[in-house]
Amino acid sequence: xxxxxxxxxxxxxxxxxxxxxxxxxxxxxxxxxxxxxxxxxxxxxxxxxxxxxxxxxxxxxxxxxxxxxxxxxxxxxxxxxxxxxxxxxxxxxxxxxxxxxxxxxxxxxxx
Amino acid sequence: xxxxxxxxxxxxxxxxxxxxxxxxxxxxxxxxxxxxxxxxxxxxxxxxxxxxxxxxxxxxxxxxxxxxxxxxxxxxxxxxxxxxxxxxxxxxxxxxxxxxxxxxxxxxxxxxxxxxxxxxxxxxxxxxxxxxxxxxxxxxxxxxxxxxxxxxxxxxxxxxxxxxxxxxxxxxxxxxxxxxxxxxxxxxxxxxxxxxxxxxxxxxxxxxxxxxxxxxxxxxxxxxxxxxxxxxxxxxxxxxxxxxxxxxxxxxxxxxxxxxxxxxxxxxxxxxxxxxxxxxxxxxxxxxxxxxxxxxxxxxxxxxxxxxxxxxxxxxxxxxxxxxxxxxxxxxxxxxxxxxxxxxxxxxxxxxxxxxxxxxxxxxxxxxxxxxxxxxxxxxxxxxxxxxxxxxxxxxxxxxxxxxxxxxxxxxxxxxxxxxxxxxxxxxxxxxxxxxxxxxxxxxxxxxxxxxxxxxxxxxxxxxxxxxxxxxxxxxxxxxxxxxxxxxxxxxxxxxxxxxxxx
Numbered sequence: 038x039x040x041x042x043x044x045x046x047x048x049x050x051x052x053x054x055x056x057x058x059x060x061x062x063x064x065x066x067x068x069x070x071x072x073x074x075x076x077x078x079x080x081x082x083x084x085x086x087x088x089x090x091x092x093x094x095x096x097x098x099x100x101x102x103x104x105x106x107x108x109x110x111x112x113x114x115x116x117x118x119x120x121x122x123x124x125x126x127x128x129x130x131x132x133x134x135x136x137x138x139x140x141x142x143x144x145x146x147x148x
Numbered sequence: 149x150x151x152x153x154x155x156x157x158x159x160x161x162x163x164x165x166x167x168x169x170x171x172x173x174x175x176x177x178x179x180x181x182x183x184x185x186x187x188x189x190x191x192x193x194x195x196x197x198x199x200x201x202x203x204x205x206x207x208x209x210x211x212x213x214x215x216x217x218x219x220x221x222x223x224x225x226x227x228x229x230x231x232x233x234x235x236x237x238x239x240x241x242x243x244x245x246x247x248x249x250x251x252x253x254x255x256x257x258x259x260x261x262x263x264x265x266x267x268x269x270x271x272x273x274x275x276x277x278x279x280x281x282x283x284x285x286x287x288x289x290x291x292x293x294x295x296x297x298x299x300x301x302x303x304x305x306x307x308x309x310x311x312x313x314x315x316x317x318x319x320x321x322x323x324x325x326x327x328x329x330x331x332x333x334x335x336x337x338x339x340x341x342x343x344x345x346x347x348x349x350x351x352x353x354x355x356x357x358x359x360x361x362x363x364x365x366x367x368x369x370x371x372x373x374x375x376x377x378x379x380x381x382x383x384x385x386x387x388x389x390x391x392x393x394x395x396x397x398x399x400x401x402x403x404x405x406x407x408x409x410x411x412x413x414x415x416x417x418x419x420x421x422x423x424x425x426x427x428x429x430x431x432x433x434x435x436x437x438x439x440x441x442x443x444x445x446x447x448x449x450x451x452x453x454x455x456x457x458x459x460x461x462x463x464x465x466x467x468x469x470x471x472x473x474x475x476x477x478x479x480x481x482x483x484x485x486x487x488x489x490x491x492x493x494x495x496x497x498x499x500x501x502x503x504x505x506x507x508x509x510x511x512x513x514x515x516x517x518x519x520x521x522x523x524x525x526x527x528x529x530x531x532x533x534x535x536x537x538x539x540x541x542x543x544x545x546x547x548x549x550x551x552x553x554x555x556x557x558x559x560x561x562x563x564x565x566x567x568x569x570x571x572x573x574x575x576x577x578x579x580x581x582x583x584x585x586x587x588x589x590x591x592x593x594x595x596x597x598x599x600x601x602x603x604x605x606x607x608x609x610x611x612x613x614x615x616x617x618x619x620x621x622x623x624x625x626x627x628x629x630x631x632x633x634x635x636x637x638x639x640x641x642x643x644x645x646x647x648x649x650x651x
Contacts (some may be wrong), residue, residue, distance in 0.1 A: 077487040115495050119561030121338030124554055128484040129428050131557035134614070136491055 081127050082144025085137035088125065098138035111135060150235075150337050152172045153348035158373040164190040164343070166645065167365065167379040169350040169394070172237020173631060174617040174638045175385035176336040177282070181642035183341030187649055190377065191336070192348040192367060193233030194386075195220050202370065202529075203233050206349070207389075209534040210523065215541035218578035221360040227537060230585040231387055232286030235346060236322060238387065238585055239631075244448075246632040247313065248276045248288045248467065252459045253511075253626035261544070262416060262514035265623050266569065266595040266604040275636035282635065283318035286451060296451045298442040301435055302566070307559045309461035313471060315629075316451035316546045324448070348375070349530050350386070353398040353406060353614070362614045369528050381645060385617040385638075388417075388587025392520050392620060393535050393610075395591065395601070407591065407601040407608040414520035418589040418625040419539055421581035422473075423549075424507040425572060430478055432489045432501040433566040440502060444472040456627070457552055465555060467548035469511035469627050472556060472568075478503040490568065496564045508570070509627045510577075515542040520590050540581075546577055568608075586630050588622040617641055 068114040089095070101110050118124070118133035158164075166182055168175045171193030181188045195203045209227045214220035221312050232238045249269065256264030280287045289295050292312035299305065300312035322329040345367075352366040362382045367375040384391045392414045396405040423429075433440060435564050442453050457470040480486060485503070493501050512518070518540040522533040553570060560566045572580055592599025597609035602621050608614040618637055619630040 073487050073490055074482065077484050081484060083485060084407075108497070112495055112497065114573060116562055116564070120376045122554060122558050124557055124561075126571070127488060129569045130432075130485070130488045131554065131561075131568050131570070132492065133561055136495065139491060139495075 050052070078140055079144040081140040082142075083123060084127050085141045089137070094134050095138045095141055098135055099142045102139070102142055149343050150197075151345050153345040153367060153375060154369045154371045154373060156373065156375055156376075160375040162190065162345075162375060162377045164188050164377070164379050165649065166190070166381045166383065167192065167377050168383045168385050168617075170297065170387065170390070170618070171235045171241040171336075171344055171346075172235065172385060172387060172618070173242075173332075174634050175383070176236070176333060177635055177638045178383060178385065178617055178642050179336045179342045179344075181639065182645060183339040185642075185646045187341065187646070189342045190379070191342065191344040192350055192365070192377065193235050193346050194349045195232075196346050197235050199232055199234050199240070204228055206528045206530065206532070207231060207233060208528070209526075209536055211537040211539065212453065213539045213578060213581070213583070215546050215578050216543040217575050218546070219575075220577060223394040225454035226583060226611070227535065230583065231587070235337075235344070236329060239329060239332070240322035240354070241321050241585070242321045242631060244317040244319070244568045245315055246280070246283060246285055246318055247315045247628035248272070248636075249624075249628050249633055250313070250343070250456070250459075252462065253469060253624055253628075257462070259463075259544075260468060260513050260624075261542075262516075262599070263586075263624050264456075266593060272633075272636055272640070275639045276632065278639045279632050279635040283320050283632070285316050285318050288314060292453060296442050296453055297306075300453050300454060300455070301439045301442055302433060303559065303563055306563045307458075309458050309555055309559050310455050311458045312453045313456040314451045315445070315454055317448040320419055322562055339544060350394060351397075351530055351532055353382070353394060355398070355401040355406065355611070357401070359401040360610060361612050365631060370529065381613050381615070381649065383615045383617055383641075386590075387618060388590060388620040389520060389537065391616055391618060392417075392590035393532070396522050397533055406611060406614065409597040409609060410599065412592055412594075412599070413601050414517045414590050415518070416589040416592050416623070417518045417520050417537065417539060417587070418512040418514065418622070419513065420425035420509060420584040420586040420625065420627065420629070422507040422509055422584070423577060423580050424505075424582070425570075425576070425580050428502055428569060428571050429506055429508070430485075430569045431472070431474060431506045431560070432492065432503045432569070433474075434493055434496060434498040434501045434564060435566070437477070437502050440474070440504070441592045443504075445473060445475060455556075457555070461552075461555055465548060466553050467552045468513050468545050470552045470556075471509045471627050473507050473509070475505045475507065478505055485569070486558070492567050498564070501566060506568075508553065509547075510541075510545060510552075511627055512541060512625060514589060514592070514624060515540055515545075515614055517542070518589075539579070544575065549577060550574060586619065586625070588619040588625040588630055591616045591620040592623045593621045594623060606641050612621070615641060615645070
């Protein structure tokens with residue numbers, strides 16, 4: 038995906054952009070990010086966004102990243118996704134929809 | 149006794165009670181078993197005691213591999229490289245992996261066309277046990293834990309959709325322990341009731357005029373001599389391709405070939421294939437490395453586990469048999485793979501996961517378009533028509549791969565056991581397949597002539613004294629390596645023949 042298309046996608050997910058700024062700096066986000074490479078997170082976030090148009094799941098994750106007990110809630114949400122078969126394939130890996138949203142929310146590609 | 153057919157006087161007529169064409173694992177076991185019952189047996193083996201390029205070239209033919217929506221592959225060399233034409237047959241290069249077919253593999257599944265054996269797994273169990281004893285491996289039980297000595301570590305009983313499937317290795321395999329396999333061959337060759345003719349190629353099965361009885365076999369040697377063999381009972385044990393080839397080529401009484409009442413002969417050919425893409429097929433397992441030891445397939449001294457889709461999940465998905473085999477450890481990286489793994493483990497509150505290479509296996513279900521046929525205008529050195537093998541996976545089986553893998557991914561995630569990596573698209577499945585040396589189904593077993601070539605006793609439908617031994621009789625082939633099952637069937641056939649010949 039080129040930058041122009043990415044910007045179009047980001048515009049389509051306007052609500053998320055604002056929330057993601059704060060999400061990326063939340064305590065939960067920092068614990069998830071740890072020492073991970075920001076460039077790789079961005080790539081995975083872009084990959085997730087490129088395959089998705091519905092921002093509802095992403096909005097929910099962004100809100101969770103700012104909430105108390107975020108990790109506990111995210112963990113439950115991941116398990117619920119797998120139970121319900123809500124899977125996405127990122128770089129060949131089958132992950133939950135929630136994990137895809139976490140990459141998108143944490144990525145720098147949408148700010 | 150080992151004899152050389154090239155040294156017989158040209159035009160010899162040989163007579164014996166039972167003649168077995170093919171001196172591979174099934175043929176040699178059957179010969180021993182009948183010999184032990186005091187029955188005189190002759191084995192006709194095409195090759196000598198070691199592989200020979202000229203003899204191997206008799207296997208040459210044409211082959212393609214394909215499936216709907218996938219590019220077709222040409223694999224002519226497979227017909228030569230996947231089997232061995234000398235005493236001991238393909239057992240000379242067999243890796244020794246043993247597993248029985250699963251109970252569901254024997255059953256008729258409404259959602260799998262032409263599925264089901266006329267024999268149940270329960271009825272096969274005593275013969276599987278005898279095959280295990282012969283190969284000096286533990287008997288397979290319904291309880292994988294008691295066999296492996298450890299619980300399946302990935303799901304640890306928390307999944308009803310995937311389950312442990314034990315596998316183990318025998319020493320009696322040519323690729324691993326030549327000495328043990330030599331002893332296996334010698335047990336037949338030195339039997340006082342067994343005569344093995346080497347360099348004796350079966351080229352035609354002669355039938356009575358009414359087509360209901362074999363009257364003799366034509367044997368041709370590469371030195372130009374021809375002989376005939378007359379017996380009370382005839383058994384074809386030449387391997388999953390040659391059995392069908394000889395029955396198709398012996399068409400002077402039954403124009404479509406012997407046992408081909410319903411156009412099944414040569415059809416429903418099945419093989420086993422591993423599915424993987426280099427460095428892109430793996431599992432990330434949130435378990436300690438030591439706890440994963442029962443999955444290790446390289447430990448030849450004890451049974452190991454592969455992960456298989458359960459009967460319930462096959463019914464739910466309307467899928468086919470499917471396994472995941474976990475292999476070597478992947479060294480940690482700093483790339484997108486590591487990032488995906490790290491997020492998953494952190495969200496689960498786990499320590500770092502263990503990444504392992506893996507491969508998948510998908511059942512090759514019976515498909516009439518997966519077919520062995522003859523090329524009448526293309527003859528080998530013995531003037532036998534060469535074979536053409538068009539090996540085809542059907543749309544339903546290929547289509548079931550994605551939902552089955554998704555179910556596996558869901559179970560891994562739901563139980564916080566890990567993640568699975570597979571980047572392929574449906575159109576990549578055939579190109580990602582590596583074929584095993586397993587040839588099954590081309591003379592399939594069925595309760596009646598309408599649905600197959602041989603009956604439940606491996607007797608060719610409509611012919612009173614002609615049997616087929618080996619994996620060509622498998623109506624479905626599951627995912628288990630076929631040798632244990634073909635040996636179990638050889639024990640079963642020997643019991644049947646002992647009883648029939650005594651009567």
